[in-house]
Amino acid sequence: MMVFRGPEDVPAGFGPSVVAIGKFDGVHAGHRVVLERAKVDAATRGARVVAVTFDRNPLAVLRPERNPAELVGVPQKLRLLAETGIDATMVLTFDERLALLSPRDFVVDMLVEPLGMCTILVGTDFRFGRGGAGNADLLRELGEEFGFRVDVVDEVRAIDEGRRVSSTWVRELLGAGDVETAAKLLGRPTAVWGEVVHGLKRGRALGFPTANLSASLEGFAPADGVYAGWLIDEAPGLRSGVRYPAAISVGTNPTFGDVTRRQVEAYVLDETDLDLYGHEVEVQFVSRVRGMTAFDGVESLKAQMADDVAQVRRALGRG
Ligand SMILES: Cc1cc2nc3c(=O)[nH]c(=O)nc-3n(C[C@H](O)[C@H](O)[C@H](O)COP(=O)(O)O)c2cc1C
Numbered sequence: 457m458m459v460f461r462g463p464e465d466v467p468a469g470f471g472p473s474v475v476a477i478g479k480f481d482g483v484h485a486g487h488r489v490v491l492e493r494a495k496v497d498a499a500t501r502g503a504r505v506v507a508v509t510f511d512r513n514p515l516a517v518l519r520p521e522r523n524p525a526e527l528v529g530v531p532q533k534l535r536l537l538a539e540t541g542i543d544a545t546m547v548l549t550f551d552e553r554l555a556l557l558s559p560r561d562f563v564v565d566m567l568v569e570p571l572g573m574c575t576i577l578v579g580t581d582f583r584f585g586r587g588g589a590g591n592a593d594l595l596r597e598l599g600e601e602f603g604f605r606v607d608v609v610d611e612v613r614a615i616d617e618g619r620r621v622s623s624t625w626v627r628e629l630l631g632a633g634d635v636e637t638a639a640k641l642l643g644r645p646t647a648v649w650g651e652v653v654h655g656l657k658r659g660r661a662l663g664f665p666t667a668n669l670s671a672s673l674e675g676f677a678p679a680d681g682v683y684a685g686w687l688i689d690e691a692p693g694l695r696s697g698v699r700y701p702a703a704i705s706v707g708t709n710p711t712f713g714d715v716t717r718r719q720v721e722a723y724v725l726d727e728t729d730l731d732l733y734g735h736e737v738e739v740q741f742v743s744r745v746r747g748m749t750a751f752d753g754v755e756s757l758k759a760q761m762a763d764d765v766a767q768v769r770r771a772l773g774r775g
């Protein structure tokens with residue numbers, strides 16, 4: 457997949473292209489439906505499929521106090537978009553200048569001219585241009601003038617749940633520890649990504665060494681607690697990631713009271729001599745085992761961890 461950091465990166469004569477535009481936070485099932493539809497449209501027109509997105513949530517600039525924590529950062533968003541098989545993504549820098557473009561200038565300067573846009577797909581609630589003045593109706597008017605089609609995609613609802621799939625809903629589920637329903641809405645495993653850093657060197661003594669993810673991890677960690685899942689080692693040089701079954705802890709290690717920030721750490725089952733320090737890893741959450749507890753001593757924590765590991769084995773079908 458090609459990545460453009462702005463319209464100036466797009467090679468001359470790039471179009472025609474079918475454009476899907478939005479925040480794509482999480483690249484969830486709703487986004488995936490839009491991108492699949494773009495692919496079908498592009499195939500019938502001999503066009504390329506381009507996702508147009510932003511380097512941050514526009515709220516970060518417009519109303520920072522209401523800006524939600526993101527489900528994925530730009531690097532994972534690009535990777536997840538690439539996995540859908542689209543041709544290119546343009547990541548626009550959402551700064552004051554972009555926010556002040558009129559809807560017409562935005563469409564012409566960012567989409568029509570660089571990308572040779574022949575179709576644009578948007579959700580029913582899509583707003584663009586200064587003050588959010590642009591909507592689907594205005595896009596249709598501009599479409600007549602500049603010769604592109606506008607395809608407004610209906611709400612994608614989750615089967616059984618009857619609610620529109622959204623990154624807000626995914627955040628709510630993760631906040632409640634429901635990583636299973638979140639994965640259904642995401643159309644992929646719930647995950648965070650980061651580098652393995654040094655912790656307090658206690659894990660090994662407890663009998664459960666854990667790979668601790670750096671505080672600058674990417675993604676949205678679910679509620680504090682213990683989870684069954686996978687650790688995927690993506691160290692450079694490994695052609696594809698190595699996937700290990702893992703018992704995952706999210707929280708501040710309240711038994712010890714010495715960690716103030718929330719930490720994601722993973723114990724790889726049945727391994728004692730891995731060296732993961734400095735590796736980039738993905739931690740996938742499959743199901744929740746229990747909440748985080750402040751134990752009154754190390755022995756009770758160790759006994760509970762042994763029980764957690766047995767439950768994780770069963771949850772991953774390795775019991
Ligand atoms: C399966 C599992 C369950 C855990 N449960 C708890 C818990 O209930 N309470 C707690 O304080 N810490 C819990 N932890 C975190 C441990 O306290 C932590 O891994 C240990 O202190 C090692 O820290 P270190 O990696 O910084 O050396 C758990 C860790 C794992 C892997």
Ligand SMILES: Nc1ncnc2c1ncn2[C@@H]1O[C@H](COP(=O)(O)OP(=O)(O)O)[C@@H](O)[C@H]1O
Binds near residue numbers: 722
């Ligand atoms: N089964 C395992 N699961 C996770 N990490 C392991 C495992 N075996 C060895 N390791 C390595 O040991 C380190 C964890 O040891 P630990 O005593 O918990 O130290 P730290 O406090 O630095 O995390 C991990 O970062 C990893 O490099």
